[in-house]
Amino acid sequence: MEMEELCRELPKIELHAHLNGSVRDSTLLELAKVLGDQGAIDFSEVEGLIKRRGRSLKECFRLFDIYHKITTDHATVTRITQEVVEDFAAENVVYLELRTTPKQNKAKEMTKHSYMKAVIDGLTAVDSVEVAFLPSTVNARNLTNFLPNEVTYNQTHRKKIFVRLLLSIDRRETTAAAMETVNLALEMKNMGVIGIDLSGNPEVGEWQTFLPALQYAKLKGLQVTLHCGEVRNNREIHSMLDFYPQRIGHACYLEEEHWEKLKVSKIPVEICLTSNLRTERITSFKEHHFADLYNAKHPVSLCTDDVGLFSTTLSNEYYLAATTFGFNKEQVYHLSRNAIEFVFADDEVKRTLAEIYDAAERRFIL
Numbered sequence: 001m002e003m004e005e006l007c008r009e010l011p012k013i014e015l016h017a018h019l020n021g022s023v024r025d026s027t028l029l030e031l032a033k034v035l036g037d038q039g040a041i042d043f044s045e046v047e048g049l050i051k052r053r054g055r056s057l058k059e060c061f062r063l064f065d066i067y068h069k070i071t072t073d074h075a076t077v078t079r080i081t082q083e084v085v086e087d088f089a090a091e092n093v094v095y096l097e098l099r100t101t102p103k104q105n106k107a108k109e110m111t112k113h114s115y116m117k118a119v120i121d122g123l124t125a126v127d128s129v130e131v132a133f134l135p136s137t138v139n140a141r142n143l144t145n146f147l148p149n150e151v152t153y154n155q156t157h158r159k160k161i162f163v164r165l166l167l168s169i170d171r172r173e174t175t176a177a178a179m180e181t182v183n184l185a186l187e188m189k190n191m192g193v194i195g196i197d198l199s200g201n202p203e204v205g206e207w208q209t210f211l212p213a214l215q216y217a218k219l220k221g222l223q224v225t226l227h228c229g230e231v232r233n234n235r236e237i238h239s240m241l242d243f244y245p246q247r248i249g250h251a252c253y254l255e256e257e258h259w260e261k262l263k264v265s266k267i268p269v270e271i272c273l274t275s276n277l278r279t280e281r282i283t284s285f286k287e288h289h290f291a292d293l294y295n296a297k298h299p300v301s302l303c304t305d306d307v308g309l310f311s312t313t314l315s316n317e318y319y320l321a322a323t324t325f326g327f328n329k330e331q332v333y334h335l336s337r338n339a340i341e342f343v344f345a346d347d348e349v350k351r352t353l354a355e356i357y358d359a360a361e362r363r364f365i366l
C-alpha cells in the first residue's frame with residue numbers, strides 16, 4: 001500500500017477541528033448565493049474571499065466573521081454539523097472532537113442553548129455512518145426531550161464514528177459570557193459535550209478575562225484545551241502552562257523556558273501543520289516544531305484546525321508529516337494510534353478505539 005493510500009485508509013483521531021472552519025466550500029458558496037440573491041450580502045465579494053487562497057491569520061478572522069453571517073441560523077448549523085461529521089467519517093476518522101463557539105443572535109431567535117441544540121440535531125441527522133456521541137453511561141432513551149424519537153442506538157453494521165463536542169470560548173467574549181458557555185457545557189454533559197476550548201483571534205482579549213471561567217470548568221470536571229502560543233505573548237503562554245490544561249493547540253511561539261516547562265508537564269499538543277503554514281506561523285513544514293516534539297517523544301497528535309478554510313484533510317496532514325519527516329508505515333500507524341491516549345472521552349471509548357487500531361494493524365503495517 002502506498003503512503004498516500006495508507007494515510008487515507010488508516011483509522012484516524014481528530015482532536016482539533018472548528019465546526020465553522022470545517023464547512024465545505026461548496027456549501028458556503030451555495031448558502032452565500034442564497035443570501036446574495038436576497039440582498040443580504042454581496043455575493044461576488046464573498047465568493048472572491050472564499051475562493052482566494054491567501055489566508056494570513058488576520059484574514060482568517062475577517063473570513064470567520066463572514067462565515068458566521070452565512071452559517072448562523074439553526075437549520076444551517078444543523079446542516080454544516082451533519083456534513084462535517086460525514087466528511088471526517090468518509091476519510092476514516094473514527095473519533096472526532098468537534099469544537100464550536102455557541103452563538104446568540106436575537107434576529108435569528110438564537111440563544112447559545114438553541115445553537116447547541118442545532119449542533120446536536122446535526123449529529124443525529126447523519127445517516128451515512130453511525131454517530132456515537134453520548135457518553136457510555138448515558139442511555140439514549142433517557143434523552144427523548146432532546147433527541148428526535150427516531151434515534152436508536154441499535155447494533156448496526158454501518159461505519160461508526162465517535163463524536164464529542166468541545167464548547168469554545170471566543171477571545172472577544174467577557175468573563176460573564178465565558179462563564180455562560182461553561183455552564184452550558186455542564187448542562188450538556190449528557191449530550192456529548194466533554195470540554196472547553198479557548199480560541200479566537202489571539203491578538204484580542206486578556207488571559208485574566210477567561211481564567212475564572214476556565215478554572216470553574218476544570219473544577220467541575222470539564223476537560224480544557226487552549227489555543228496557546230499562536231502569536232508571541234510570553235506572559236500569556238507562561239500563565240497558560242501554569243494553568244495546566246489537559247491539552248494545548250498550536251504552540252508555535254514558545255520560548256526556551258516554555259519548551260522546558262511544556263516537556264516536563266507532558267501536556268499533549270494538537271499539531272496543525274497546514275494551518276500553521278497557511279497563516280504564516282512557519283515558512284516550511286520542515287521547520288515545524290512538530291519534529292522536535294516528536295523526537296523528544298512528547299505527546300503530539302496531528303489535527304486539521306479548519307479543513308474548509310485551509311483546504312486540507314486529516315489524511316493529508318498525515319501524508320504531509322510522513323513525507324516531510326520521512327516516516328515509515330509503522331511510524332504513521334503509531335502516530336495515529338497514540339492519539340487514543342489524549343482523547344477526552346471515557347475509558348470505554350478508549351478501549352474500543354484500541355480494538356479498532358488492533359484490527360487495523362495487520363492491514364496497515366504488516
Ligand SMILES: CNc1ncnc2c1ncn2[C@@H]1O[C@H](COP(=O)(O)O)[C@@H](O)[C@H]1O
Nearest residue numbers: 018019020021060064100101168199200227
Ligand atoms: C486559524 N487558527 C485559529 N486560531 C484561533 N481560533 C480559531 C482558529 N481557527 C478557528 N478558530 C475559532 O473557531 C471559530 C470558527 O468555528 P466556530 O464558529 O467556533 O464553529 C472562529 O471564529 C475562531 O474563533
Ligand SMILES: [Zn+2]
Nearest residue numbers: 018199249305
Ligand atoms: Zn484552532
